[in-house]
Amino acid sequence: MTADQNIDWDLPDPFTLEITVREEDTDRLGHANNVVYVRWLEDVSWAHIESLGMTWELHESTGKAMAITRTEIDYLASANAGDRLILGTWLTGFDGRFRSSRQFQLVRPADGKTLVRAVSTHACVNMKTQRPSRAPQVFAEILSAASVSGGKGLAPD
Numbered sequence: 001m002t003a004d005q006n007i008d009w010d011l012p013d014p015f016t017l018e019i020t021v022r023e024e025d026t027d028r029l030g031h032a033n034n035v036v037y038v039r040w041l042e043d044v045s046w047a048h049i050e051s052l053g054m055t056w057e058l059h060e061s062t063g064k065a066m067a068i069t070r071t072e073i074d075y076l077a078s079a080n081a082g083d084r085l086i087l088g089t090w091l092t093g094f095d096g097r098f099r100s101s102r103q104f105q106l107v108r109p110a111d112g113k114t115l116v117r118a119v120s121t122h123a124c125v126n127m128k129t130q131r132p133s134r135a136p137q138v139f140a141e142i143l144s145a146a147s148v149s150g151g152k153g154l155a156p157d
Helices: 034-051 056-062 137-146
Strands: 015-020 064-075 084-094 099-108 113-126
Touching: 015 034, 034 064, 034 084, 034 099, 034 113, 056 064, 056 137, 084 137
Parallel strands: none
Antiparallel strands: 015 084, 064 113, 084 099, 099 113
């Protein structure tokens, strides 16, 4: 059993992305800059959704995309250059029409510390107009099938 298998994930079976913190990811304080964490959240989100079949080609063919409407990040501990991290994510909600949610957990396997917890919400938009639009059926099927229960999801309307 590897150290990665011993991670205490907030939810079961996360989609994961391995990250090594680079010198250029750090700020004047010597730890990973908050902007870099946001980039990592986006990187794992795209990798996850594409692995489920919601590719950029599908977005282009439907003319629709899920745009971030809110991101909430709790920075719990610092990451430093050279740290090996694992970022886990889960789809935690889909309202069947427009909105979805995603949860994240960033862990440093060397000491088992959770460095970041985050939640993002998304709305389906028409890519040409950038206006809200009902999610295509294929998006609805993918998002519904991949959503896990027990996470931080969408707030009730």
